[in-house]
Amino acid sequence: MATIDDLGDLRGRRVLVRSDLNVPLDEGRITDDGRIRASVPTIRALSDKGARVVVTAHLGRPKGTPDPKYSLAPVAERLGEVLGAPVAFASDLVGSSAQETVDGLTDGQVALLENVRFDPRETSKDDAERGALADELAKFADAFVSDGFGAVHRKHASVYDVAQRLPHAAGGLVVAEVEVLRRLTDQPERPYAVVLGGAKVSDKLGVIDNLLGKADLLLIGGGMVFTFLAAQGHEIGRSLLEADQVETVKGYLSQAGDRIVLPVDVVAATEVSGDAEHDVVPVDAIPADRLGLDIGPESARLFAEKLAGAHTVFWNGPMGVSEIPAFAEGTRAVAQALTETDGLSVVGGGDSAAAVRSLGFPEDAFGHISTGGGASLEYLEGKTLPGIAVLED
Numbered sequence: 001m002a003t004i005d006d007l008g009d010l011r012g013r014r015v016l017v018r019s020d021l022n023v024p025l026d027e028g029r030i031t032d033d034g035r036i037r038a039s040v041p042t043i044r045a046l047s048d049k050g051a052r053v054v055v056t057a058h059l060g061r062p063k064g065t066p067d068p069k070y071s072l073a074p075v076a077e078r079l080g081e082v083l084g085a086p087v088a089f090a091s092d093l094v095g096s097s098a099q100e101t102v103d104g105l106t107d108g109q110v111a112l113l114e115n116v117r118f119d120p121r122e123t124s125k126d127d128a129e130r131g132a133l134a135d136e137l138a139k140f141a142d143a144f145v146s147d148g149f150g151a152v153h154r155k156h157a158s159v160y161d162v163a164q165r166l167p168h169a170a171g172g173l174v175v176a177e178v179e180v181l182r183r184l185t186d187q188p189e190r191p192y193a194v195v196l197g198g199a200k201v202s203d204k205l206g207v208i209d210n211l212l213g214k215a216d217l218l219l220i221g222g223g224m225v226f227t228f229l230a231a232q233g234h235e236i237g238r239s240l241l242e243a244d245q246v247e248t249v250k251g252y253l254s255q256a257g258d259r260i261v262l263p264v265d266v267v268a269a270t271e272v273s274g275d276a277e278h279d280v281v282p283v284d285a286i287p288a289d290r291l292g293l294d295i296g297p298e299s300a301r302l303f304a305e306k307l308a309g310a311h312t313v314f315w316n317g318p319m320g321v322s323e324i325p326a327f328a329e330g331t332r333a334v335a336q337a338l339t340e341t342d343g344l345s346v347v348g349g350g351d352s353a354a355a356v357r358s359l360g361f362p363e364d365a366f367g368h369i370s371t372g373g374g375a376s377l378e379y380l381e382g383k384t385l386p387g388i389a390v391l392e393d
C-alpha cells in the first residue's frame with residue numbers, strides 16, 4: 001500500500017481523509033474519545049505537510065437520512081481540542097455548506113464534513129449509486145487517504161469507491177493496524193493465545209474456524225461461553241444461549257480438545273443490574289433461575305495463568321457485562337494479564353478497547369489497541385477487506 005509520503009508535495013493540495021470517528025455518545029456527550037485520538041496523528045501529519053485536510057466519517061447508523069442525534073458536530077469540537085487547532089465543520093456532506101467550508105480552507109487547515117451515512121448512497125449495494133456519491137466527494141480533493149480502519153471491511157462509497165477516483169494512500173493508523181494483524185496471521189510468535197468474549201458465538205464463528213488451526217490456546221468468556229457450556233451438557237439457567245450453534249460448538253470442542261479453555265466458575269445473578277443478587281458458582285452448578293454475567297475469580301486466575309506463558313495474544317470481547325462494576329472483574333483480569341505479557345498483546349477493538357479504557361488501563365500498557373473490532377475479526381477470518389484491497393491495487 002502507498003503511504004502519505006508517496007503522495008509527494010501536499011502543500012496547497014486538498015486531501016480527503018476517511019477517518020473513523022464513530023464514538024459513543026450520551027445525549028451529545030462523547031463518552032470515549034479513543035477513536036478521535038487515534039485519528040489525529042494522520043490528520044496532523046497531513047496538516048503539517050501543508051495539505052488542506054477534508055475529513056469524512058460516520059457516526060452510528062442513521063439509516064441514510066439526517067438525524068440530529070448522529071451529527072458529527074460534537075466530534076468536530078473534540079477533534080479540534082485534541083488536534084490543538086480549530087476544525088471547520090460543514091453542516092452537510094456534499095452540499096453548499098461542504099463546498100463553502102472546503103473552499104475556505106487554507107494550507108494546513110482541517111475541515112470535517114457532516115455524517116457520511118446521512119446519504120443513503122454511502123452504504124448502497126448499487127455500484128452506480130455509491131459511485132455517484134464518490135464522484136461528489138472526489139470533487140473536494142486532489143488525493144485520498146484511507147485512515148478509518150474500523151470501516152475498511154465495508155464496501156462503502158467513502159471507503160472503497162472514492163479510492164478508485166483519486167490518487168490514494170493508507171494513513172498511519174491503517175498501516176499500523178494491518179502490520180499488527182499480519183503479525184497475528186503470518187507466523188505469530190508462539191505460544192499464540194486468543195481470548196474471545198462478547199455476547200454471541202455466531203459473531204465469532206469465522207474467526208474461530210480460522211484460528212482453531214493457528215492458535216495454541218483459545219480462551220472463551222463472555223455471553224458466548226454459555227453456548228459452549230451447554231454443548232458440554234451443563235445447566236446454564238437463564239444465561240444467553242444460541243441453541244442453533246450448540247452442534248457447531250460441540251464440533252469445535254471435539255476438534256480442539258484442551259486447546260479451548262473455558263471458565264470453571266461464573267458470576268450468576270438474578271438480573272442484569274448492579275443491584276441484583278449475585279454469587280460465584282461453579283459452571284456445573286448454575287441455578288436454573290439465574291444468568292451468568294461474568295467469569296468467576298477462579299476462571300480469572302486460570303485465564304491469567306494461561307496468558308502468562310503466551311508470546312502473542314489477541315483479545316476480542318469482554319468477559320462479562322463489564323460496564324457494570326459487579327461484573328467487570330473477569331475483563332479486568334484479562335486486561336491485566338495482557339499488560340504483563342512479554343510478547344505482543346493486541347486488544348481487538350470495539351467493546352474490548354472501550355472496556356480497558358473505562359477500567360483505567362493506560363493504552364501504552366498494551367502492544368496495540370485496535371480501532372476496528374469488526375474489521376480486525378474479518379481480517380483474522382481470512383476475508384478480503386474491500387477498503388484494504390482497493391489501496392493495494
